[in-house]
Amino acid sequence: DAKTTQPPSMDCAEGRAANLPCNHSTISGNEYVYWYRQIHSQGPQYIIHGLKNNETNEMASLIITEDRKSSTLILPHATLRDTAVYYCIVSRNTDKLIFGTGTRLQVFP
Amino acid sequence: SAVISQKPSRDICQRGTSLTIQCQVDSQVTMMFWYRQQPGQSLTLIATANQGSEATYESGFVIDKFPISRPNLTFSTLTVSNMSPEDSSIYLCSVLDRGDTEAFFGQGTRLTVV
Numbered sequence: 001d002a003k004t005t006q007p008p009s010m011d012c013a014e015g016r017a018a019n020l021p022c023n024h025s026t027i028s029g030n031e032y033v034y035w036y037r038q039i040h041s042q043g044p045q046y047i048i049h050g051l052k053n054n055e056t057n058e059m060a061s062l063i064i065t066e067d068r069k070s071s072t073l074i075l076p077h078a079t080l081r082d083t084a085v086y087y088c089i090v091s092r093n094t095d096k097l098i099f100g101t102g103t104r105l106q107v108f109p
Numbered sequence: 110s111a112v113i114s115q116k117p118s119r120d121i122c123q124r125g126t127s128l129t130i131q132c133q134v135d136s137q138v139t140m141m142f143w144y145r146q147q148p149g150q151s152l153t154l155i156a157t158a159n160q161g162s163e164a165t166y167e168s169g170f171v172i173d174k175f176p177i178s179r180p181n182l183t184f185s186t187l188t189v190s191n192m193s194p195e196d197s198s199i200y201l202c203s204v205l206d207r208g209d210t211e212a213f214f215g216q217g218t219r220l221t222v223v
Contacts, residue, residue: 032210043113043201043214044152087151095140095205097212099152 004088009104012082018075020103022088025069031092033064035073037084038102044087047073078107111136111204113215121221122192129188130218132202137182139207143175146199146217155200158185192222 005023012018024033035047048055048062050071055062061074075082087102112135122128132141141158156164156177164177179185189196202215 034210036212038152041216043203043216044212045214046211049210085151096154096157097142097203098154099144101151 004090004100006086006088006100006103008101009106011106011108012075012078014080014107014109015077018078018082018105018107020073020075020086020088020105021070022073023070024088024090027068027090028092031090033062033068033071034089034091034097035060035062036087036089036097036099037082038087039081039084044099047086078105080107080109083107110211111138111206111213113202113204113213115202115215115218117218118216119219119221121223124193124222126192127188127190128192128220129186130200130202130220132185132187132204132215134183134204136206138204139182140205141179141185142203142205142212143177143185143187144201144203144214146201148197152201155187158187189220192220194222196220197222 032049032051034049036044038044048060050062064071085102085104087099089097114133116131143155144152146152154167155170156166158164158177158179160179176188199217199219201217203212205212
């Protein structure tokens, strides 16, 4: 599975959009981009995934560049409860999720 | 969605002893996984628990240290054997049903070895 690179930490004001980048330059054609988050003292929680097209659900939007070498997770209106570590994972399937170091997002009032 | 119950939620153990962690799911699932999260670190996959056969271990993890059972499609156990302080971590169970894209995680077992 391809390796991902994420910034170690980011800040975001409450109510603003949080844009979390992820680089996956070695992604192969059949690999998906998954995003999970881990709120303190909880197990990871699925957010969204995509292959080529941009995706949106009730939690977030996922923007994947045309060359698929990078992606951005967008939380449109961040709240304090969105403070968490966000993991970008590239995998052919969900059978084996290999977690990187993630981005620690701090939402402040 | 799957609801996962892990027991115990936390424990403090003496070095040299063993602890068995249980993972119970409220529905039958195809795949179950065990992860370790060391203090301040990301999650590391230990093994895939296979129903009716030996678990599949990731590099760096061995059956003698982390024996795993999976007697049916809703239950698995992970044993941390001959514990040392370096085994102090959160151990998490994860499940996935075939065809699903969303994996579910338990709340984890916080283990401290003294």
